[in-house]
Amino acid sequence: MTNILAVECTHEVLSVALMCRGRKLERRGGGWQKTAESIVPLMDEVVSAGGIAPRELDAVAVSSGPGSFTALRIGMSAVKGVAFALDVPLLSVPTLPALAASLPADVSGDRVMAVVGSRKGEYFYALYRRDDLEAFRWHDEVSRGGVEDVAAALQDCAGKVVAVGRNLEPLRTVLDAGGVAGVNADFFSAASLFDFAIRAYAEPCRTGAGEVEPDYRQSFGSGGA
Incomplete structure (x- = not known):
């Protein structure tokens, strides 16, 4: 063991x-x-x-x-x-793939956007396919930007996306507009x-x-x- x-x-x-x-x-x-x-x-x-x-x-x-x-x-x-x-x-x-993979299995979604606060209204974020995370495959394309950048990244996504992170409230309007569920990552x-x-x-x-x-x-x- x-x-x-x-x-x-x-x-x-x-x-x-x-x-x-x-x-x-x-x-x-x-x-x-x-x-x-x-x-x-x-x-x-x-x-x-x-x-x-x-x-x-x-x-x-x-x-x-x-x-x-x-x-x-x-x-x-x-x-x-x-x-x-x-x-x-x-x-x-x-951190970001581990955060995305920690999303509970009962939360539905094909893709997960993991979000970590940066500073001055900016965020680190990356999108992952859940099946890739389960197979321990992921890219290293981490982005950093403001609310508008996160919104643009979500608009480019196909399939159902779930956002996970702590303190997602500043992104709530963007998430709601895109029909994206935001999950507070207290469990991470x-x-x-x-x-x-x-x-x-x-x-x-x-x-x-x-x-x-x-x-x-x-x-x-x-x-x-």
Whole structure:
């Protein structure tokens, strides 16, 4: 049985999850502003709750972005430290396909638009076919733009589309105009990374922890989220 510690800190809420002995445990912290002070205690807490020693971890997984610049930087630094200290693989999981794949199965739709807030009224977004996500196939064409850009991307889509993300309210008018259901992604967390992490762990050639980098997608000024 593979023991994996996962961290999701790309936007809004920090979460840490452990998969071990056939169980999944999770702890959630505060907003991204508290990532630095919360991430290590949460990792310690969830590993302890799982009843295993840190040395029993087989790998560490992290959502690699895009998302909050500050939280990504802090989160990536913390998980790299764990991976190096334990000499285990660091599994990088792209945030947008993981977010799209976390959409509950009972929500109908051929395609999923995953949306993560950027800054100043802008968003990172990408469209995925659900059958591609189920087969762990996806493109890396992530876009960034404002409400009008999201609207244009939706207009170009064929088939039923569902949008998933946190705080979709600013996009509500656009979604309603396009007949697109918007699903609040409160369910997206570190535990959502496990399917992708298991797949990555099984790969014969994995990227070394020192080579894994956050997907910032943009430059932020000092203090930017």
